[in-house]
Amino acid sequence: xxxxxxxxxxxxxxxxxxxxxxxxxxxxxxxxxxxxxxxxxxxxxxxxxxxxxxxxxxxxxxxxxxxxxxxxxxxxxxxxxxxxxxxxxxxxxxxxxxxxxxxxxxxxxxxxxxxxxxxxxxxxxxxxxxxxxxxxxxxxxxxxxxxxxxxxxxxxxxxxxxxxxxxxxxxxxxxxxxxxxxxxxxxxxxxxxxxxxxxxxxxxx
Numbered sequence: 395x396x397x398x399x400x401x402x403x404x405x406x407x408x409x410x411x412x413x414x415x416x417x418x419x420x421x422x423x424x425x426x427x428x429x430x431x432x433x434x435x436x437x438x439x440x441x442x443x444x445x446x447x448x449x450x451x452x453x454x455x456x457x458x459x460x461x462x463x464x465x466x467x468x469x470x471x472x473x474x475x476x477x478x479x480x481x482x483x484x485x486x487x488x489x490x491x492x493x494x495x496x497x498x499x500x501x502x503x504x505x506x507x508x509x510x511x512x513x514x515x516x517x518x519x520x521x522x523x524x525x526x527x528x529x530x531x532x533x534x535x536x537x538x539x540x541x542x543x544x545x546x547x548x549x550x551x552x553x554x555x556x557x558x559x560x561x562x563x564x565x566x567x568x569x570x571x572x573x574x575x576x577x578x579x580x581x582x583x584x585x586x587x588x589x590x591x592x593x594x595x596x597x598x599x
Contacts, residue, residue, distance in 0.1 A: 432580045434548055435459035435487070437570035439467065441556060444565050449473070449481075453568050460583050463489035467499070467568075478504050485531070491590050493538030501529025503552065524555030524566065531572050539586035546579065548572050 439455030449471035457465050469483040483499035509521035531548040533540070550573065556566030574580050 431549065431573040431575050433459055434572045434574045434580060434583075435461040436572070437465045437467075437485075437487075437568065439465060439568040439570070440564055441554075441560075441566040441568060442563055444556065449479075455568070457487055457489075460580055460587070461487055461489050461495075463487060469499075471503075474502070477507050478502065479527075481527075481529070483529075489587075491538060493540055494536070495533050495540045495543060496535040497531040497548075498534050499529050499531050499550070501527055501550070501552075503527030503554070519558045522556045522558045522560065522566070524553075527552035527554055539583065539590070542582075543579070546576060548574055 435457045436459050437455055437457050439453040441451060441453045444451035449469075451469050451471070453465075453467045453469065455465050457463050465485060465487050467483055467485040469481055471479045471481050474480050480502050481499070483501075485497045485499050486494060487497070488494040504525050504527075505523060506521065506525040509519065509524070511519045511521070529550045529552065531550050533543040533546050533548075536543050550570055552568060552570045554566070554568045560566055
């Protein structure tokens, strides 16, 4: 209960009272499953570097959803068995206003072994290494409209694959869906984004 009050206090401090009042089950068409999760943002990244000897790598890309902007992730895959990994990454998301969030991304994953392939195709195999991952995104540093999110946690699901035919600087792709299960967060960020767009529109008059 105290955590819920803390979140509400942060939201109200942002000026999100009207946004909070509007949030109910009927107004959440982007809720997924029946769990009350809402899509916060999705990442579409390219893996630009990966060192197989220590698991360190970098991925960069863009975000869409409530946060539209860019993403940069430094990651390290640490094997926990022949087919599973754990990781503790850092992801920077920056929107078109220049407001940003750094997330601590803590999670686990598994490899698709053997990788899916078509032995009858002369073009060769597609997937070198990859599979599904799950994680918790914890906001550890945030600026601007996202400052109230520091300390908040967001569940996420990934699909991460490196291609057999990957080249230097473009090794594979990562797709991430980051969700919010805390009342009012998504609506409050949407309201702040709408206010920013209204200020932009007023400059054109």
